[in-house]
Amino acid sequence: MKLFKLILLALLVTTSSGLFAQITITGTVKDKEKMPLIGVNILEAGTSNGTITDVDGSYSLKVSSAEATIIFSYLGYASQRVKIAGQTTIDITLEEDVETLSEVVVTALGFKEERDKMSSTYSTIDGDKVVLRGENKVIDGIGGKTAGVRISATTGDPGAGANIQIRGQNTITGSSQPLIIIDGVPFNNDVLRGGSSGADSDAGVSQQSRLNDINPDDIESFQVYKGASAAALYGTRAMNGAIVITTKRGSAGSMKISVSTGLTVDEVNFRHSMQTIYGQGTNGNYNATTLFSWGDKLADRAGGADAVNQTGQFFESATGRILYPIVTKNDQTSFVDSNFDQVFQTAYSWDHKIALSGGNANTTYYISAGQTNQDGIVRNSDYNKTNVTASFTQKLSERLSTDFKANYVNSSSNRSQQGSNTAGVYLALLRTPADFDITDYIGDHHSSTGVVTQSRQRSYRRYRGDNDNAIYNNPLWTINEQISSADVNRFIGTSAFTYTANDHVSFILRGGADVYNDSRLYFFPYYTAGEDRRYGLLEDEVFQNQEYNVDLLANLNYDLGEHIGSNIILGYGVNSRERKRNFSEADNFIANFRGLYDPNELSKRENIGSEVELTLRRNIRFYGTANFDFKDMVFLTVGGAYEKHSSLNDPFFYPTAELGWIFTKSFDKPSWFSFGKLRLAYGQVGNVPLPHREETVYEVGSFSSFSDGIDLENFGGGYQLDERLGNAKLLPEIKTEYEAGIDLRFFRNRVSLSGTYYTNEIKDVLLDIALSPSLGFSEIYGNGATIENTGVEVELGYTFIKQENLTATLAANVSKNDNLVTEIIGGGIVDLSPGSSVQSVAIAGYPMGSFYTQGALRDDNGNFVLTEDGFPQVDLRGNLVVGDPNPDWRGGLGLTVGYKKLNLYVLLETSQGNDYSERTRFITSYFGTHGDVGNEITLSSDLVNYAGDVIPAGTVVRGNIGNFGGGDVLLDESYYTNLYGFGDGKMNEFTISDGSWTRIREASLAYTINAASLQRTIGIESLELAVSGRNLKIWSDVTGNDPDINQFGVGQGQGIDYFSNPGTKSYTVSLRATF
Secondary structure (H helix, E strand, C coil), rough: CCCHHHHHHHHHHHHHHHHHCCCEEEEEEECCCECCCCCCCEEECCCEEECCCCCCCCEEEECEEEECEEEEEEEEEEEEEEEECCCCCCCCCCEEEECCCCCCCEECCCCCCEEHHHCCCCCEEEECCCCCCCCCCCCHHCCCCCEEEEHHHHHHCEEEEHHHHHHHHCCCCCCCCCEECCEEEECCCCCCCCCCCCCCCCCCCECCCCHCCHHHEEEEEEECCCHHHHHHHHHHCCCCCEEEEEECCCCCEEEEEEEEEEEEEEECCCCCCCCCCCCCHHHHHHCCCCCCCCCCEEHHCCCCCEEEEECCEEEEECCCCEECCECCCCCCCCCCCHHHHHHHHEEEEEEEEEEEEEEEECCCEEEEEEEEEEEEECCCEEEEEEEEEEEEEEEEEEEEEEEEEEEEEEEEEEEEEECCCCCCCCHHHHCCCCCCCCCEEEEECCCCCCEEEEECCCEEEEECCCCCCCCCCHHHHHHHHHHEEEECCCEEEEEEEECCCCCCEEHHHHHHEEEEEEEEEEEECCCCCCCCEEEEEEEEEEEEEEEEEEEEEEEEEEEEECCEEEEEEEEEEEEEEEEEEEEEEEEECCCCCCCCHHHHHCCCHHEEEEEEEEEEEEEEEEEEEEEEEEEEEEEEEEEEEEEEECCCCEEEEEEEEEEEHHHCCCCCCCCCCCEEEEEEEEEEEEECCCCCCCCCCCEEECCCCCCCCCCCCHCCCCEEEECCEECCCCCCCCEEEEECCCCCCCCCCEEEEEEEEEEEEEEEEEEEEECCCCCCCCEEEEEEEEEEEEEEEEEEEEEEEEEEEEEEEEEEEEEEEEEEEHHHHHCCCEECCCCCEEEEEECEEEEECEEEEEEEEECCCCCEECCCCCECCCCCCEEEEECCCCCCCCEEEEEEECCCCCCEEEEEEECCCCCCHHHHHHHHHCCCEHHHHHHHEEECCCCCCCCCCCCCCCCECCCCEEEEECCCCCHHHHHHHHHHCCCCCCCHHHHHHHCCCEEEEEEEEEEEECCCCHHHHHCCCEEEEEEEEECCCCEECCCCCCCCCCCCCCCCCCCCEEECCCCCEEEEEEEECCC
């Protein structure tokens, strides 16, 4: 902090040194409707001295003489040159320039293009709208702001990733994430799984999003390309769409300095309902070692201290407290709230950033740095990040220019274990009975014979600490004794040379390198729950990721006649990706170590294992587009790409075509009709197989699909063929898409409306196909499925107030996508959620991710087939499709209001028609800890329970009353412990609920001070104070967790909550100063 203050002081002194310029010119820049224009470039002619207007259109510029000339320029408006002639206040009104009014965007290839001339579907988010002030996660700023893009959270843990889906799911075993392109170069956003379960495992934690490595303040614009025609030219990784990020660069003028700081407060936004009335036990009786909480009523106990046996064994906690075996449970205290508060906290994070930019006619620079320190809502979890970015452009000659950017990121974190995990935080906490205090979780066990076992865990099923097997962790053990750390060092460098041969021909040579190491440690000390962790487990894992990309492009512009223009882009690209995973583990420690040591010191040598995985991918591609326009009214684009990949034997080609017609140029339109365009697009894009699947590889270890494995070490060691048979006949997945759309603007562009209809089909989808074990292999990776998506996207913008001191704009979007798996070879079912009783699967005839599990037996009309007592029956004939996590439609509504120097922004987002599997509620109801099963009722009539017992009217019972179509029945312990829970014969269908939600995704209020006195005294041009919040309110039928949270993280399996760490709502206050 001291260093940060010294830097800030130095910047203040440096900035103040320019206070003695000869003349200061102030004023405002507005349009002809007296609306302030923000970001107008103001430059002293013949110099690099310049500035820009602030949020109310005002500016202040020091010039060298009273005879200077000032140039005012702004996109979409005609520039003005004004001689000062002794003036000190110059107010300007800029006129719209009809020739340049169309918005200019940057394509993924790095070229600028007028939006009105493009016929593919994409959306743009301005850099200052990507994230709220003071925040540090880029991924948070996408949701709800553009049609057709679905963002699903994985957890509320700091730095956690999110699932990004554009126009539905397109693949089964490959990545569903869009390609990220930054300044024309691919950016690696892979979520790297790992741990002892291999590359398909999350190692019990929510892995981080590499997209969060980007400093949000470095982003200039954020463009989402949705259709296959737009994405095809960017390569096979763009089959799921492309997100194109353009970062900030310096501009000619004096140095500008921006310094900001922000404080964010995070809170748990949903909390599972837990009953506080009944204790540990079964059948209404206390039992200190059972897994259930169907015991006695706390209020019926005698009260006071428990009766204990002090003659034998006891547990001496680390706090010095002595706990003896319980003889009679007298304590009436519920520890539900105090237990929760020991695990979760209100978390605070600081975010500091600084940026410097400037330059002259030949050289520009932009340098930034950021530091984030974030605590998680789970105690002892954190996320820390440091960013440093430097960007330079240089005009080497009249024809040759270059730009260079380097970015270094270091992030470190300690994550909390979660999910289906005996060492997980929430699994342990939510199963803990109301009458168990988790405080004294570690200590020494003293046996009745005097044997002392040190540092043993005490959990609710091992409350005496008298067993090495804790069964489930005490949650305090998880957060205080275990380590799940990650440390990432990343360097990203890009450079480009542009040579302009003449007015018609230019060339770009662009290269990029993305290199990072992700080092992870998982430490589970002696007596951690789980068979493989009971006597200690250390996992040391390092991912080394390298990606190199080079593109050579030629840009040709020629007029083919008086009314026909053309632009041809030809490109050649080479991409190389290499990933190395080094993994080692040591278990069964030789002693009760409590910290990290070298594996050779921790464990006997036979308990140390290691493995190395090396993945190589390389591809080359030739690609190009030819763009033709007729009278700036009709636009035709044809293109294609020809690719050769290392994972395929043969190269392949995919084409694109787009047609646009600005029909409002074909007739004399009324004044209220500003613009109209029809567009059609067709495109194909491929997705290549996973690497090294074309050959059968060798492995060390054991193999068998149906019996005990064969351990080769018993036969002298060696290697064996992998259980997956190689396939030399693999083909790429090919997505073919058609779309049609219309773009309209009305009332001098104050109202805009865009609509798109699309349909696509993905053929030759890749998946693992089961083989008979008699062949010596269990599966083969091959082409064997087809997926379809059909949808509609609508975006609306409406500036409904536009006055001198007040503006108000609405931005709305609605999208609908219907997904269907039309074919899977052999009628197979692909599990996308391994280990879950409620499976998210790919199955022919249903949408991707549909829920597949045990369900209720029904008649032909869909009614429950009931037992004679009126209870539903489980359909034992096999699993059923019981729900669909894909929404019927999604939408967002943003409101921006500006009043003088005050700006308000509110974003609502909704997801409707999606199912959600509340497995946490289902399982905690089985255990007896959920709030739903803590009700005490007095029966008004005789009722039968699941066990067949008739409970007479007037009886006070624990439970609920249900009716499945045959009359009221009693839902008590016998019902919840028989139809809920684990294994066969359970009514898992009852986990499914309506997962629809509506939320206040974002809200912010900012006030900008740009008084001239600030600049005169301390050199500050503007000072912005902002308060903001995220996920401030959520309306949903789902209880206990944010319905956007997903246990399976970034992947195809969606919509399942099983002891997933909770989501958050956040509040931020930030301060930004510009010099």
